[in-house]
Amino acid sequence: MASVLRSLPRRISTRSHNCSFITSAFGTSCSKIYNTNTTNPRSHISPLTLTTTSTTQRRTMATDTTPKKYEWLVVVPDFPGVHQKRMDVRPQHFAGLQPSIDSGLFQMGGAVLNEVPEGTDPSKYSFAGSTIVVQAASREEVKEILRRDIYAQSGVWDVENTQMWPLLCAFRYPVKGQKEPAQGQ
Numbered sequence: 001m002a003s004v005l006r007s008l009p010r011r012i013s014t015r016s017h018n019c020s021f022i023t024s025a026f027g028t029s030c031s032k033i034y035n036t037n038t039t040n041p042r043s044h045i046s047p048l049t050l051t052t053t054s055t056t057q058r059r060t061m062a063t064d065t066t067p068k069k070y071e072w073l074v075v076v077p078d079f080p081g082v083h084q085k086r087m088d089v090r091p092q093h094f095a096g097l098q099p100s101i102d103s104g105l106f107q108m109g110g111a112v113l114n115e116v117p118e119g120t121d122p123s124k125y126s127f128a129g130s131t132i133v134v135q136a137a138s139r140e141e142v143k144e145i146l147r148r149d150i151y152a153q154s155g156v157w158d159v160e161n162t163q164m165w166p167l168l169c170a171f172r173y174p175v176k177g178q179k180e181p182a183q184g185q
Contacts (some may be wrong), residue, residue, distance in 0.1 A: 003074070006095065009116055010165035017035050019141045020153065023057065033140070066137075067136060067138070067178060069136060069137050070135070070136065070166050070167070071107060071133055071134070071135060071166070071167040071168075072133065072134050072135075072136055072142050072164050072166060072167060073126045073131070073132075073133055073141075073165050073166075073167040074131065074132045074133070074134055074146070074162060075112060075129060075131050075144055075145060075162065075163045075164070076129050076131070076132070076146060076151075076152075076157045076158070076159060076162045077128060077129040077157070077158045077161050077162070078129045078130075078131045078156055078157060078158065079155060079156065079157070079158045082155065082156045083127060085154060085155060085156055085171065086127055086156045087123055088146070088154075089150045089151065089154045089156065090122070091152050092150045093151050096149060096150055097109070100145075104130055104134075104135060105134060105145070106130065106133070106134055107133040107135065107169075107172075108131075108133040108172070109128055109130065109131065109132040109133070110130065110131060111125065111127055111129075111131075112126060112127070112128045112129045112130060112131050113126055113127060114124055114126040114127070114128045119146070129157065129158075130151070130157065132146075133167060133169070139164060142164055143162065145158055146159045146162060147159055157168070
């Protein structure tokens with residue numbers, strides 16, 4: 001019996017219900033040791049029978065090195081005095097947003113205003129900047145995303161003074177009248 005036990009791998013990781021799970025580089029074995037002494041089932045001196053079943057486990061290394069993406073709450077200020085420039089490139093800005101919305105990169109976004117608007121004409125709004133909830137792995141990635149936008153390229157957004165925080169969103173409601181995203185986005 002001792003020679004049988006010596007030939008088994010030596011590393012025992014768990015013991016449960018009279019079964020020892022033995023792990024080695026070759027896989028995992030479950031060895032059940034049955035007590036054949038019928039007069040005293042708790043006897044440690046009785047003859048034992050060893051039954052072993054084996055399964056092979058394949059160990060693999062993770063090859064996905066893609067950094068985990070987080071939601072970021074981003075506030076991008078406008079440069080002073082760029083109201084007309086913002087109005088001029090606004091249609092291009094909205095057209096450029098759609099791929100990022102469809103892909104799930106942008107979760108939410110809109111203008112930040114200096115005061116409550118009195119009407120619905122954007123040319124009369126007092127813009128302070130923009131806010132976005134974006135999926136990214138780092139602050140640097142967020143800034144790269146912002147720099148690709150027409151507002152940054154045309155000098156509306158002050159990307160270097162952007163404020164951003166990792167966001168754990170507790171709730172979100174769809175905007176009334178807005179088209180719901182397709183499943184899986």
